[in-house]
Amino acid sequence: MSPTVICCGLNCIDLELHNAQVPSTLEAVTTFSHTTFTPGGSAPQTSTALVTLQVETALLTLVGDDPHGKTLQKMLLEAHVDVSGIQVSGETCTSMAVLPLFVDGRRGCFVTLGANNVACAENLLPRSVMDTLFTASLRIFHFGYPHLMPQLQGKALCQLFERVREGAPHVLLTLDVNGADTAERQENPVLLPALEYTAAIHANLDEACVITGMAPPSSSDTMPAEEVKPIVEWFVKNGAGMSCITCGKDGVFVATRFKDNPKHNLSPHLENGAFIYRGAYKVTDGVTVNASGAGDAFVAGILSELAESAGKRGVARVTDSGLVSALKRIDSKFSPENANVSTLLERAKDKDRIPARDTLKPLQYAVE
Numbered sequence: 001m002s003p004t005v006i007c008c009g010l011n012c013i014d015l016e017l018h019n020a021q022v023p024s025t026l027e028a029v030t031t032f033s034h035t036t037f038t039p040g041g042s043a044p045q046t047s048t049a050l051v052t053l054q055v056e057t058a059l060l061t062l063v064g065d066d067p068h069g070k071t072l073q074k075m076l077l078e079a080h081v082d083v084s085g086i087q088v089s090g091e092t093c094t095s096m097a098v099l100p101l102f103v104d105g106r107r108g109c110f111v112t113l114g115a116n117n118v119a120c121a122e123n124l125l126p127r128s129v130m131d132t133l134f135t136a137s138l139r140i141f142h143f144g145y146p147h148l149m150p151q152l153q154g155k156a157l158c159q160l161f162e163r164v165r166e167g168a169p170h171v172l173l174t175l176d177v178n179g180a181d182t183a184e185r186q187e188n189p190v191l192l193p194a195l196e197y198t199a200a201i202h203a204n205l206d207e208a209c210v211i212t213g214m215a216p217p218s219s220s221d222t223m224p225a226e227e228v229k230p231i232v233e234w235f236v237k238n239g240a241g242m243s244c245i246t247c248g249k250d251g252v253f254v255a256t257r258f259k260d261n262p263k264h265n266l267s268p269h270l271e272n273g274a275f276i277y278r279g280a281y282k283v284t285d286g287v288t289v290n291a292s293g294a295g296d297a298f299v300a301g302i303l304s305e306l307a308e309s310a311g312k313r314g315v316a317r318v319t320d321s322g323l324v325s326a327l328k329r330i331d332s333k334f335s336p337e338n339a340n341v342s343t344l345l346e347r348a349k350d351k352d353r354i355p356a357r358d359t360l361k362p363l364q365y366a367v368e
Contacts, residue, residue, distance in 0.1 A: 001056055001058070001082050002056065002133075002135040002136075002137035002138070003056050003057055003058035003082055003133055003135075003137065003138060004055050004056045004057065004137055004138065004139050004140070004307050005047075005050055005055055005056070005057045005058075005138075005139065005140045005141075005142060005303055005307055006057075006058050006059075006060050006085065006133055006138065006140070006141050006142065007042070007043045007044075007046045007047040007050070007057060007058070007059055007060065007142050007144070008043055008059075008060040008061065008124060008125075008141065008142065008143045008144070008160075009041070009042045009043045009061065009142075009143045009144035009145050009146070009149065009152075009176075010041040010042045010043060010061070010095070010113075010116050010144055010145035010148050010149055010178075011039070011040070011041040011042075011043045011044050011059075011061040011062075011063065011072065011094075011095060011115075011116065012040040012041040012044075012094070012095035012096055012097045012111060012113075012114075012116075013037060013038075013039065013040060013068045013071060013072045013075075013094060013095070013096050013097070014037065014038045014039070014040030014041075014096075014097050014098075014099050014292070015035060015036075015037055015096065015097070015098045015099065016035060016036045016037075016038060016099045016101055016292060017032040017035055017098070017099065017100040017101060018032055018033050018034050018035065018036065018101050019032055019033035019034075019101065019103055020032040020100035020101055020102050020103065020108075021102070021103060022102050022103070022104060022106075030100075032100065032101075037071065037075070038075070038292075038293075039072055039075050039076055039079070040097050040099070040293075041061075041095065041097070041116075041144070041145065042143075042144020042145045042176050042178065042296060043059050043060065043061045043144055044059065044061075044072065044076060044081075045293045045296035045297070046142060046144060046176070046296045046297075046299050046300050046303070047059045047076070047079075047081045048076070048079045048081060049293070049296055049297040049299075049300035049301075049325060049329060050300045050303060050304060051079055051080050051081055051338070052300075052328065052338045052339075053300060053301065053304045053325060053338070053339070053340055053341055053344075054338055054339065054340045055300075055303070055304050055307060055340075056082070056137070057081055057082065058081070058082035058083075058084065058085050058133050059076060059081050059082065059083055059085055059086055060085040060086070060087075060124055060125065060129065060133070061085075061086055061087070061115075061119070061124070062086075062087045062088075062089060062092075062115040062116070062118070062119040062123055062124060063086060063087070063088055063089075063094045063095075063115055064088070064089060064090070064092050064093040064094040064114060064115050065088050065089065065090040066093055066094055068093070068094035068096055069088060069094035069115075072094060073086055082133075084129075084132060084133070085129050085132070085133055087123055087124060087126075087129075089115060089118070089123070091118075092114055092115040092117070092118050093112070093114040093115065094114055094115060095111065095112060095113050095114035095115060095116050096111070096112055096114070097109055097110065097111040097112075098110045098111075099292055101292055105289050105291055106291075107291060107292050113148060113149075116148060116149050117149075117150060117151070118151060119149055119151060119152065120151040120152060120156065121152070121156065121159055121160040121163055124160075125160065125163055125164070130167040134164075134167040134168045138168050138170075138171055139170075139171060139172065139306075139307040139308075140171060140172045140173075140174060140199075140303050140306060140307050141161075141164045141168065141171050141172075141173050141174075142173075142174045142175075142176070142299070142303055143157070143160070143161075143173070143174070143175055143176070144175070144176040144178070144296070144299075145176065145177070145178045145179055146175070146177070146190055146191065147177065147178065147179040147180045147181070147190055148178065148179040153189075153190040154188070154189045154190055154192070154193055155193050157190070157191070157193065157194045158193035158194040158197070160194075161173050161194050161197045161198075162197075165197070170265065171265065172199040172200070172264070172265045172266065172306055172307075172310065173194075173197045173198055173199055173265075174198065174199055174200045174201065174202075174299075174302075174303060174306070175191065175194070175198050175200075175201040175202070175240075176201070176202045176203075176295070176296070176299050177191070177201065177202065177203035177207050177208075177211065178203075178207065178295070179207075180203070180207045180210045180211050181210065182210070183210060183211060183212065183213030184211050184212070184213070184238075191211065192238060192239075195235065195238050195239030195240045196239040196261070196263055197239075197263050197264070198239065198240045198241065198264070199240075199241045199242065199264045199265060199266050199306065199310075200240070200241060200242040200243075200244060200302060200306060200318075201235050201240045201242070201243050201244070202243075202244045202245075202246065202295070202298065202299050202302065202322075203235075203243075203244075203245055203246075204245070204246050204247070204248070204295065205217075205228070205231070205245055205246070205247045205253075208231050208232070208234075208235075208243075208245045209231060211234075212230075212231050212234040212235075214230060214231050214234070223247070223250065223357055225253075225277065228245075228253055229253075229255075229275055231245065232245045232253045232254070232255045232275065233255045233275065235255070236255050236256060236257050236258065237258075239261075240257070241256065241257045241261060241264035241266045241270075241311075242254060242255070242256050242257065242266070242270075242311070242315070242318070243255050244298075244299075244302060244319065244322060246295060246298060248280075248291075249280050249354055250280070250354070250357070251277060251278055251279040251280045251323070251353075251354065251356065252277070252278050252280070252298075252319060252322065252323065253275070253276070253277050254274070254275070254276050254278070254315055254318070254319045255274065255275045256270060256271055256272060256273065256274040256275075256315055257272060257273075258272055258273045259272055260272065265310065266306075266310050266311045267309065267310040267311045267312035269311070269312045269313075269314070270310075270311030270312065270314065270315060270318075271314060271315050274315045276315060276316060276319065277356065278316065278319045278320060278323060278353075279353035279354050279355070279356050280323055280326070280327075280353060280354050281323055281324065281327040281331075281334075281348055281351050281352070281353055281354075282351065282352045282353060282354055283327070283330060283331045283334075284331050284333040284334060286333075287330075287331050287332060287333055289330050289331075291330055293329055294326045294329050294330050295326075297325045297326045297328065297329035297330075298322040298323065298325060298326040299322065300322075300325050301321040301322040301323070301324060301325025301326065301341055301344075302318055302319075302321060302322040302325075304321060304325065304340070304341045305317060305318050305321035305322075305341055306318065308341075317345075320345060320348075321341045321345065324341065324344040324345055324347075324348045325341065325344065327344075327348065327351075328344060334347070334348075334351075335347060
């Protein structure tokens with residue numbers, strides 16, 4: 001298989017605790033209904049979501065030579081992900097996360113990072129992998145969760161992107177963020193050196209506030225657009241081609257670069273200087289929402305559209321592709337079978353969205 005997208009970055013095997021009650025205290029005995037093991041972390045979650053969107057996808061990550069690593073590879077194979085790029089080390093362990101999925105729709109996360117602590121450009125991207133996976137079919141190299149991968153931050157992340165570009169100068173490079181706990185600083189950056197190469201970056205609003213060092217919107221009840229805009233635009237002002245900042249059920253804000261940058265490999269037809277808001281789609285009545293993996297599914301939708309068009313069909317189309325992919329992930333009745341993004345968008349054409357807050361309505365269907 002020649003992949004269209006390579007998903008690189010953090011991996012883990014997830015132990016999900018379903019229908020977990022919310023504990024009254026940290027020491028309270030708390031019940032859940034049942035457990036499942038699933039591929040977790042940015043690289044596995046995004047790659048499996050892409051496969052459900054009918055995008056040929058390969059995984060590039062590091063696992064331990066242990067039962068959890070073998071289980072993770074088996075599950076990914078069963079999900080039709082190309083695992084030929086998975087690197088195995090006998091000197092570390094496979095990462096594992098325990099995820100209580102609470103009855104109120106929230107989720108927790110307890111994790112040991114294992115192999116993610118030692119993954120680097122040298123052990124993730126040997127020449128043999130580049131020779132096998134870097135073909136003319138490759139459109140996107142996606143990297144997820146650098147804040148949780150200490151050997152792939154700042155200059156090292158930039159060098160990884162430069163190494164990819166040496167082997168595949170035509171690809172788009174994209175980033176997904178999770179685990180940020182400090183603001184970006186020039187003297188000790190995680191993202192800044194790589195942003196000039198980054199076609200698109202995703203973070204949720206809380207993470208974006210941490211990274212930018214900006215305060216969150218003053219009122220969660222109104223979420224004024226003028227307070228969100230500088231947070232979203234920080235990423236494009238610092239080099240990214242597009243920043244997608246999700247707000248859970250409150251939808252997503254997207255900003256685009258102010259002028260074309262050939263390092264992004266984005267279409268010149270993608271609007272420059274756009275700042276838009278798009279509301280999230282409503283979940284089918286009666287469906288119990290499992291939000292685990294929704295962010296990665298959103299990213300998968302973005303990647304699917306960018307792989308096909310590089311943004312040629314506009315920022316609203318790119319954004320809705322992410323939202324409809326996230327809906328597919330959390331709403332089992334919306335599209336139980338695999339379908340590409342175009343099919344999902346057509347299916348969602350008449351589907352209601354969660355109403356926008358009054359302060360956001362002017363942005364909802366317009367590109368500034």
